[in-house]
Amino acid sequence: MSMNVNPSSPPGSVPGGDDATGLVALLARSSRGEESAFADLYDRTSSKVYGLARRVVRDPAQAEEVAQEAYLEIWRQSARYDTSRGSVLAWMLTIVHRRAVDRVRSSEASRERDTKFATLGDGPDYDVVTEAVTNNLETARVRKALSTLTDVQREALTLAYYGGYTHREVSELLDVPLGTIKTRMRDGLIRLRDTLGVEA
Amino acid sequence: MTSDAPDIHTLSGAYALDALDPTEATAFEGHLESCESCRDEVRSFRDAVGALADDVATPAPDRLRTSVLSAITAVRPLPPVVPVDAPSAPVAPSGVTTSASSEAAPALASEELATRRATKARRAPAWLLVAAAVLAVVAAGGLWRSVSLQQQLTSVTAMAADVSAVITSPDATTVSGEVAGSGRAAVVRSASSGKAVLVTDGVPAAPAGKTYQAWFITSDGTATSAGLVPSGDHTAVLLSGSPRSGAVVGVTLEPAGGSSQPTTKPVVAIMV
Numbered sequence: 108m109s110m111n112v113n114p115s116s117p118p119g120s121v122p123g124g125d126d127a128t129g130l131v132a133l134l135a136r137s138s139r140g141e142e143s144a145f146a147d148l149y150d151r152t153s154s155k156v157y158g159l160a161r162r163v164v165r166d167p168a169q170a171e172e173v174a175q176e177a178y179l180e181i182w183r184q185s186a187r188y189d190t191s192r193g194s195v196l197a198w199m200l201t202i203v204h205r206r207a208v209d210r211v212r213s214s215e216a217s218r219e220r221d222t223k224f225a226t227l228g229d230g231p232d233y234d235v236v237t238e239a240v241t242n243n244l245e246t247a248r249v250r251k252a253l254s255t256l257t258d259v260q261r262e263a264l265t266l267a268y269y270g271g272y273t274h275r276e277v278s279e280l281l282d283v284p285l286g287t288i289k290t291r292m293r294d295g296l297i298r299l300r301d302t303l304g305v306e307a
Numbered sequence: 308m309t310s311d312a313p314d315i316h317t318l319s320g321a322y323a324l325d326a327l328d329p330t331e332a333t334a335f336e337g338h339l340e341s342c343e344s345c346r347d348e349v350r351s352f353r354d355a356v357g358a359l360a361d362d363v364a365t366p367a368p369d370r371l372r373t374s375v376l377s378a379i380t381a382v383r384p385l386p387p388v389v390p391v392d393a394p395s396a397p398v399a400p401s402g403v404t405t406s407a408s409s410e411a412a413p414a415l416a417s418e419e420l421a422t423r424r425a426t427k428a429r430r431a432p433a434w435l436l437v438a439a440a441v442l443a444v445v446a447a448g449g450l451w452r453s454v455s456l457q458q459q460l461t462s463v464t465a466m467a468a469d470v471s472a473v474i475t476s477p478d479a480t481t482v483s484g485e486v487a488g489s490g491r492a493a494v495v496r497s498a499s500s501g502k503a504v505l506v507t508d509g510v511p512a513a514p515a516g517k518t519y520q521a522w523f524i525t526s527d528g529t530a531t532s533a534g535l536v537p538s539g540d541h542t543a544v545l546l547s548g549s550p551r552s553g554a555v556v557g558v559t560l561e562p563a564g565g566s567s568q569p570t571t572k573p574v575v576a577i578m579v
């Protein structure tokens with residue numbers, strides 16, 4: 108990657124590292140209506156925000172809409188961010204992810220997907236999804252962390268997070284009982300978290 | 308193997324991945340109110356999944372930057388606390404004042420249920436006053452021009468006088484609840500006039516071809532339509548009919564135009 112959009116994230120940082128990136132301060136200034144601070148915040152986060160939206164909804168035009176809605180919500184809610192609830196980036200990405208997931212679950216696209224899903228039966232759909240995801244993982248660190256997971260853990264995580272699938276859908280896609288999927292999602296996140304060194 | 312009653316703590320992972328169904332997410336958020344270890348766990352999971360987002364980073368189109376930065380000029384960041392000084396409209400009604408300190412708003416609405424889910428509040432939550440303020444601004448001629456909300460708020464504008472009459476009535480009581488998925492809703496009810504207003508905040512727009520519809524639901528399960536609820540980030544609508552104290556106001560997603568009886572599970576149910 109070249110040196111565009113992302114000057115602020117040192118390699119190997121986890122999203123907990125707001126202090127290094129000044130996101131907390133930028134958000135605080137945004138909450139006082141400083142548009143230039145929000146522009147900085149945008150520049151430091153847009154590739155992640157847009158990339159996540161794009162990953163989940165796929166359609167570039169819809170991804171832009173989701174990212175735009177998310178940024179407006181972040182702007183509006185900026186005074187309500189609370190440091191005790193996690194990093195600024197994690198807070199922002201949660202907003203983005205929810206909006207992206209809402210979009211795929213409520214849109215026409217999702218109805219089509221569901222239809223396809225029903226007719227596919229136990230087809231290899233998820234392999235395509237996870238493979239695409241895996242190929243796009245750019246840092247060795249996250250790849251490595253993901254590689255420490257079991258197959259089911261990894262697939263459950265990526266299908267839910269990148270694919271926007273519910274745990275029921277994941278259970279169907281992987282043909283693994285729902286109760287097991289729930290547990291695997293949690294186990295997988297614990298292992299991912301610990302491998303990445305996020306503070307528990 | 309069936310797992311009909313799994314330990315609710317195990318849902319933390321699916322919750323952090325936004326993979327629960329709305330009703331399950333609501334139930335888990337209820338659990339989060341009382342389970343500190345799940346709250347901590349969800350927070351740490353969020354930081355971890357943030358790293359996954361790192362790795363799908365994609366440069367955003369330039370026009371997104373232009374469009375975001377232009378849109379924010381027309382939207383005022385919500386204040387951390389009230390009071391709100393909106394022009395020319397009743398915003399901080401006497402019956403529902405709030406004190407400044409206690410409503411430091413949530414990092415994420417749906418995680419902040421603890422104190423506020425479906426609790427009878429004498430003081431209106433800050434976000435409700437903010438919603439009222441937004442309505443006042445809209446009614447006063449509108450700052451929301453550049454955002455697509457304006458359309459959706461048109462019908463709200465027409466209702467604003469009725470709405471503010473209820474919200475500002477001296478005997479107004481407010482009960483709020485979390486909306487499954489995201490957002491919050493509150494019912495402001497004036498016993499003397501028998502009227503009630505439904506206020507929403509951060510509720511996603513209804514999918515194409517659907518609408519939100521409000522219901523009065525009695526203890527025996529009888530539902531009576533209380534009217535359609537406009538979509539939008541901040542809406543307030545006068546409910547048609549008079550809920551009795553102890554009735555439940557529920558909101559469901561229905562086919563456009565509404566239904567005569569609810570056809571889906573409520574996204575929120577609030578006892579007034």
Ligand SMILES: [Zn+2]
Binds near residue numbers: 316338342344345
């Ligand atoms: Zn718990």
